[in-house]
Amino acid sequence: MEFEAIPGVGEKTAAALSELDDAERALREGDVATLTRAPGVSEGRAAAVARGAIRRRHDDDGDFLATDRAREVYEDALGLLRERTVTDYAAKRIATFYPTDSASRIAEVREFVERATDRDPDPDVLDALSGVEPLSPPATRRVRDRCLATADAERFAAAEEAFPELSVEVVEDARGLAELARSYSTVVALDEQFAGIDVEGDVRVRPDAMESPDEIVPERVLAFFAENRSRVLAAAAVHEAADLDPPCDLDALRDALDRLDDDGTIVGDAELDRLVTAVDDLDATVSTAESVANDRLREAIRERDVTIEGTDFLSLVEQGARVDSLLDRELEDEYDDAVAAAREHLVDALDLRPEEADFAERAFPDDPAFPVEHEPSVISRLRTELKAGRDRRAARLKRDLAADLSALRDPVEELVREALELDVELAVARFAADFECTLPSFVDIDGADVTGEASPESHGFAIEGGRSPLLDVDFADVDPVDYRVSGATLLSGVNSGGKTSTLDLVALVVVLAQMGLPVPAERVELERFSELHYYAKTQGTLDAGAFESTLRDFRALADGETNRLVLVDELESITEPGASAKIVAGILEALDEQAATAVFVSHLAGEIREAAGFDVAVDGIEALGLEDGELVVNRSPVKDHLARSTPELIVEKLADDDGSGFYDRLLEKF
Structure with missing residues (x-):
């Protein structure tokens, strides 16, 4: 194997790998323990090299995780798996699993999962x-009780390298062997020319010593x-x-x-x-x-x-x-x-x-x-x-x-x-059992079955009974979520209703699925996405330079692969609401043209829908009302539904308790 052909492996690491007896097997099997025996290769480096070898074998460019937030979700997934390992080796070996759009790699890991x-x-x-x-x-x-003896300079150098435990001596004749035999309990002569020489002491002629190191x-x-x-x-x-x-x-x-x-x-x-x-x-x-x-x-x-x-x-x-x-x-x-x-x-x-x-x-x-x-x-x-x-x-x-x-x-x-x-x-x-996971079904964009399982109607994803283990509550207390998206979609909902958690769930499910691993849901179908772009919520309005940089990032989404998954959390916070609605609408139009799957969380869903040049889908996480000052929410987004905002719910509650008509007039404004 040409080690330098592995992504991320340079001349120095390739030379270190060449010193291993079974480097090719270790790379093929992701054997991090063996790879760490190479000089200067740490466990973390060994995992990266093994991952690179896997990518090369499956012709994978390794670009699936396209944003920082997507990579964070991947690290969170690895963390959940590492928490369930016992050995340090397994914790490092887990890092050889990574999300990809390679069907062969996904299938390879799924075989491992079924066995596991x-x-x-x-x-x-x-x-x-x-x-x-x-x-x-x-x-x-x-x-120190034995030595090697040879009359050949090349054999001398080879013996010193092969047997660092022993002294290697140069001798010319039987007299030299006899002198060594008086100083060492055993003398091993490496040259055939010494066969048959009668020397007092334990002198053995072993021209095959290099091939039998454990005997010597x-x-x-x-x-x-x-x-x-x-x-x-x-x-x-x-x-x-x-x-x-x-x-x-x-x-x-x-x-x-x-x-x-x-x-x-x-x-x-x-x-x-x-x-x-x-x-x-x-x-x-x-x-x-x-x-x-x-x-x-x-x-x-x-x-x-x-x-x-x-x-x-x-x-x-x-x-x-x-x-x-x-x-x-x-x-x-x-x-x-x-x-x-x-x-x-x-x-x-x-x-x-x-x-x-x-x-x-x-x-x-x-x-x-x-x-x-x-x-x-x-x-x-x-x-x-x-x-x-x-x-x-x-x-x-x-x-x-x-x-x-x-x-x-x-x-x-x-x-x-x-x-x-x-x-x-x-x-x-343990991961699959702890989070009640199932293996997802994959489909191509045109609906053709690629895993021998049932396929959804077109493309995108469909999650039934999904529960995120990333939430800061006991997993048993997590409300299940059903959500299906095909194409560009807006997700509306009240504050603290679970919109960001829904995006996190979708991202985690897709990352795990495209790692080949089981997902925390009752049932999942999805296409093999080429890339995952996940943009977290921006804290505050961006200045002009940062705003321009953000727009350049989204400009790149208009080119390239057609079956990307794009998840965006409240992009409107980057600038003024009126401008934000127009910008988001334009981005959604570009994504719709390339048949990407996208979920944009926004409080401006109505404004964006009006500004968009196509019939953009709007889903809503519906608040059922207020109970003792707390929101009661249906965590599963409702299809084709613009969810009411928290202020509207509060005004509605006040209108029910007041007969003055003031709150009724406010409610009519929503």
């Missing part, structure tokens, strides 16, 4: 998801699983709680992880534990063994009366004899017992095997001496043997476990990826 809404957001599954995170590469750890450096795969143990186990728990079919044997996976400590070392092997303990405790155990021997010998001397006749004493002095000779003559048996106790302690405390126990026999001298001291050379050799046995055992166990875990590497990545994607699916499922 079949999921059960069980609390146990959500709880298990809380421990799942994307897999993280561990920091590179230096391995098993610590690499062990470190990966040690770093990600909790994530992997949490993903396994998610699969079990959700009754998903895992990509590997979870019992075998847990068994392998049980053999690995958090720092990447092997655990659970009794023989390795014995050797590690023996090496660590050797010096202390030898010191204790000496104490055992000397304590016994002291006790024997205290309890024994030793008599030396004068001639014997003279003889010993003349011979230059030391106390050793006296011990040999008088306490031979006691000395032997003391040394035997020291040797036994050494064997028992270190749990030495028979072949190792021979060192214990030679660790203390047979010739009597006081105090009893160990033979340093013997203990040094014992230490060397124990370390060698420990390292051989650990290396073999590392290779065996690394081989088991290497086979699980790809399945484990899939295991975690599926768990994270499940969180995305459950967020959509």
Whole structure:
């Protein structure tokens, strides 16, 4: 794939993506977790790159959201979905969903939604998801007990890049290998020319080392699983709680992880534990063994009366004899017992095997001496043997476990990826359930069915039982709204009657629908709009410059796509009411000519209708009256109805309560 062909991806990001093993799959599936492994690519950036790749695949220009307010509604929709995610990954992954006029992309997401809404957001599954995170590469750890050796300069450079954990040495012949073998426990020769050379030490000829990195450096795969143990186990728990079919044997996976400590070392092997303990405790155990021997010998001397006749004493002095000779003559048996106790302690405390126990026999001298001291050379050799046995055992166990875990590497990545994607699916499922959503039906402008579902009569949108989750009230308390629009329409109504909320509902429904997601309504039909233009209410009259800029924005609406949705909230506030009515009328005429769908909220609906050069539709959110000073409103706009204003309702209420006729005369003015 040509990464720079993805919208928004430059040379630097393309180079980072090229370092990933499966970048094309990640881009195809919107796998934000994998994309963040690329150097310098943050989660937010990864989501943007994934979105760009999706747009490219569906030939989408990404211009659906044409105004700031339209983009705000989209962000609100994403927020509702993010609130229902558990993992940070899913919260970022949600951003790969976006509104579009691409039929193929909408259909792709709808397939995902149908699968997602079949999921059960069980609390146990959500709880298990809380421990799942994307897999993280561990920091590179230096391995100092082995090295690579080569006589080839190019191979040397390649080995340094492929194995940052190891030292790479240049050698010319067997002598160079032999020298390395004296410094390293294991030497891996990379050149075929060294095959068959007999060198003392652990020297292995592996020309295929580059193709088998986990065999050469098993610590690499062990470190990966040690770093990600909790994530992997949490993903396994998610699969079990959700009754998903895992990509590997979870019992075998847990068994392998049980053999690995958090720092990447092997655990659970009794023989390795014995050797590690023996090496660590050797010096202390030898010191204790000496104490055992000397304590016994002291006790024997205290309890024994030793008599030396004068001639014997003279003889010993003349011979230059030391106390050793006296011990040999008088306490031979006691000395032997003391040394035997020291040797036994050494064997028992270190749990030495028979072949190792021979060192214990030679660790203390047979010739009597006081105090009893160990033979340093013997203990040094014992230490060397124990370390060698420990390292051989650990290396073999590392290779065996690394081989088991290497086979699980790809399945484990899939295991975690599926768990994270499940969180995305459950967020959509929870969104659909919380807001009683349904999948909308799409139609083309000419009424042709594009989704295999029923189509409305022409174009525009039709919402039945729509309820906005963006309102600042409990969703259960939101009044349902029915609203159908085809062509350019004015929406009238009393203040605080719900006109802006209706526009927000329409915008949210269209945004969600064209994201491919379910919408908060009982039933929705709409055409695939090419763009959404939503203009929020302007605060106060604009100055000349801002007024001109606003008119330029609406001038652009007269050109280009013919099936845009335009939502405008009280445009008349940009200038004087008389001029505003004429301007809005002119804009509506242009939109009508290009067969756009438009809803303009206005308190000047009557004036605009009179100024328009066509029969503009006027709908009204009807106030049913005042009750205890509060408006009682039918939230669903009434078709072809100019709604009464709040002042008219107040005057009408006063006229009912007053017989003077004053309020009746005022009422006639409306």
